[in-house]
Amino acid sequence: MRILTPDTSEFEVAEAPFYQPVADEVDGFERAHRSSIPVVLKGPTGCGKTRFVSYMAHKLGRPLVTVACHEDLTASDLVGRYVLEGDETVWVDGPLTAAVRLGAILYLDEVVEARKDTMVVIHPLADHRRSLLIDKLGSVVHAAEGFMLVMSYNPGYQSILKDLKPSTRQRFVFFDFGYPPPAIEGEVVAAESGVSSEVAGSLVRIAGKVRNLTDRGLEEGVSTRLLIYAARLIESGSKPREACAAALSRALTDDADMAATIDQIVADFF
Secondary structure: OEEEOOOHHHHOOOOOOOOOOOOOHHHHHHHHHHOOOOEEEEOOOOOOHHHHHHHHHHHHOOOEEEEEOOOOOOHHHHHEEEEEEOOEEEEEEOHHHHHHHHOOEEEEEOHHHOOHHHHHHHHHHHOOOOEEEEOOOOEEEEOOOOOEEEEEEOHHHOOOOOOOOHHHHOOOEEEEOOOOOHHHHHHHHHHHHOOOHHHHHHHHHHHHHHHHHHHHOOOOOOOHHHHHHHHHHHHOOOOHHHHHHHHHHHHHOOOHHHHHHHHHHHHOOO
């Protein structure tokens, strides 16, 4: 029986992603990594949580293994499974086991979407043991130097059925993320799209007004990611109102009245 483990180079963050620090999140993450403390990032969709983790993996020189969590995710999907290769039985590490062996940063994105019974497998990695029991191999894998467990979720989508168990929560430290301040968000939009600072500033001001519509029934405000999409469309030749319709109002809601309200906000700037 052979064990297949991915090569470290498969998960290296080759180039530094653009990230503009907002507060002391970079120093806080570095301190958590040095202290072998697992981290949870809380914040709305598209505010930069995933980009931040990629940035930190590059800054710390660690491989990054990312798992997009969903309700069908099983413990075997994370840990690994046996597969047949010709006449031979081969064990293939899952992303969790690979990260533990490689000393990588394991990033579980939108972790509350995963089943609670699946998440129990990470508990020994999130306390003093820093180890992973692989039942099917009858072995325990201890985390290599540099391993870090990071999870993220959007608290706006929390419910009784979609929340972290207390036994999971109390193994982590939590960092709050939000939309960047307007000046920083404008820099991010301009840097990521190539539009002028004036266009980026207008998009950010539009976002500020649209985010206020959450009090009027909009499920969630416009993300920085969507602002970048709108800016890229504008930079590629789209008219600003058309770009904002595609990337903002139609992306945020199917309600015709709400979409029209967003379109009117856009018209005030473009």
